[in-house]
Structures are given as C-alpha cells and as structure tokens.
Amino acid sequence: MATTKPAAPAAKKTSSVGIKDAIWVIAICAVIAFLNFFLNFGQSANFEGGDPAGSPLNIWGTIYKGGVIVPVIHTLLLTVIFMAIERVLALSKCIGKEKLAAFLAKIKADLKALNFDAALQHCNAQGGSVANVVRATVMAYKEADAAQGVKKEVKIARIQAAHEEAIAVEMPTLTMNLPIIATIVTLGTLTGLLGTVVGMIKSFQALAQGGGGDSVELSAGISEALINTAFGIGTSWLAVVSYNFFTNRIDKISFALDEIGYSLAQTYNATHADEA
Numbered sequence: 001m002a003t004t005k006p007a008a009p010a011a012k013k014t015s016s017v018g019i020k021d022a023i024w025v026i027a028i029c030a031v032i033a034f035l036n037f038f039l040n041f042g043q044s045a046n047f048e049g050g051d052p053a054g055s056p057l058n059i060w061g062t063i064y065k066g067g068v069i070v071p072v073i074h075t076l077l078l079t080v081i082f083m084a085i086e087r088v089l090a091l092s093k094c095i096g097k098e099k100l101a102a103f104l105a106k107i108k109a110d111l112k113a114l115n116f117d118a119a120l121q122h123c124n125a126q127g128g129s130v131a132n133v134v135r136a137t138v139m140a141y142k143e144a145d146a147a148q149g150v151k152k153e154v155k156i157a158r159i160q161a162a163h164e165e166a167i168a169v170e171m172p173t174l175t176m177n178l179p180i181i182a183t184i185v186t187l188g189t190l191t192g193l194l195g196t197v198v199g200m201i202k203s204f205q206a207l208a209q210g211g212g213g214d215s216v217e218l219s220a221g222i223s224e225a226l227i228n229t230a231f232g233i234g235t236s237w238l239a240v241v242s243y244n245f246f247t248n249r250i251d252k253i254s255f256a257l258d259e260i261g262y263s264l265a266q267t268y269n270a271t272h273a274d275e276a
Helices: 022-041 059-064 069-095 100-112 116-126 128-146 152-175 178-209 212-271
Strands: none
Touching: 022 059, 022 069, 059 212, 069 128, 069 152, 069 178, 069 212, 100 116, 100 128, 100 212, 116 128, 128 152, 128 212, 152 212, 178 212
C-alpha cells in the first residue's frame, strides 16, 4: 500500500529584517523637523530687525515663512529618506552575503549537477530570505526523491508547494515598510497643496486689506505658498523614485526565486520516471 509523506516544511522563520514599528520613526522625524523649523529656520538672525515677523534675510528665513506646514512636509521627507536607507540595508541582508546573481549561478550549477548537498551548503553560507526559500525547495526535492510509492506528479506538486510556502513566509520581510513610502507619494503632494492654498488665502487677505503697509504680509503669504509647493513636490518625487526602485528590486528577486523553483520542478520531472 502506497504511503504518503507530508509536504516539506517551508523555510525556517527568522527574525524579521527591518523596522516593525514605523510609527516611532515617523514620530522621531516629526520631532527633528519641528525642532529644526523653530530653532534653526526661525532664528532672529534670519530676519530683518531680528524679528521673525519681518522680511527674511536668507533662504532659511524664507523657508520659515512657509508656515507650520513646512515641518509637516519635512517630517514626510525625513521619513522617506530614513525608510529608503532602512530598505537598502534590509534588502541587502535578505539577499545574503553574496550578490544575488553569483549565488543563483552557484545554485543553478549545483542543480544541473544534481548536487543538492552542495546547494544546501551554499544556502547555509549565503543566509537571508532568498537562501531560506531556496533551501526549503531543495529540501523538498530531496524528500521527494527519497519518498517511495508516491507518483511523480505528487512529488512535483510537493516541491512547488514547499517553494510557494517559503516565498509566502519570506515575502513580507522584503516588502516591509514599502506601503509607508507609497502613501507619502500622494501625501507629500497633498500636504504641499494644502500649504499652497493656505498661503494664497493669506495673500488675498492682505490684498483685501489694501495699503502699502500690507506688502510684508502679502509677500509672506506668497512665500508660504511657494515654499510648501516646492517641498511637497520634492518629497513626492523622492518617494516615487524610492518606491519604484525597491519595487523593481523585489520583483527581480521574486523572478529569480520563481526561476529556481521552476528549475527544480523541471529537473525532477526530467530525471525521474513515474513509479508504478
């Protein structure tokens, strides 16, 4: 009577790579942005007569005239920068010690030679999420190879299932915190637009009052509108570039893993006959 064997386990779970509680990162960035706004940009030396209500003398004073929405946008900008650095470090650790192309070349050579023990050794030396997925798939191959009384189609299905399960375990590590960057893509522009509207309202209020004495207030409203527009667009621009860069890199990793899984399944299919 044919005996069945449970599917190979997925890659062993390791501690997640990256920052889990991103809310603290945003909070720290907000503190830095507001302190910089009031203590640096708002210094009396940046304005005529030493009064922040006067005309700005330099770029820092001009930025301060952008109003309280400026540090809000700066918070988003700092968050994007910090999260981009975090994702670079996290993805590098997920890939492992060796470059992805070199590691996958070794794995493909091992698979071509049917040297699965060497493939497992390379996975152990590589470390990271990619190696975990490959290790789980190779182990499933070895278990399928040792199973008796099981049809070849079932064994191939087990190899593919182990591969997909391992990817499902590791993928959240690769995509962690990317939704925050994606949100800032839109939020940066909208916050800049809000600052623009507020600045224009102040400008029209100054025009409505009339008189040359309101020229400072008019220029302050225009400065607020333009500064917020510039920083909002800049923040969204950086967020778009960062998000697309990391998404493209993760896609390449996913395609490489799919290729390895497909290669293993096809190798087993080509080198094993169906059992009676």
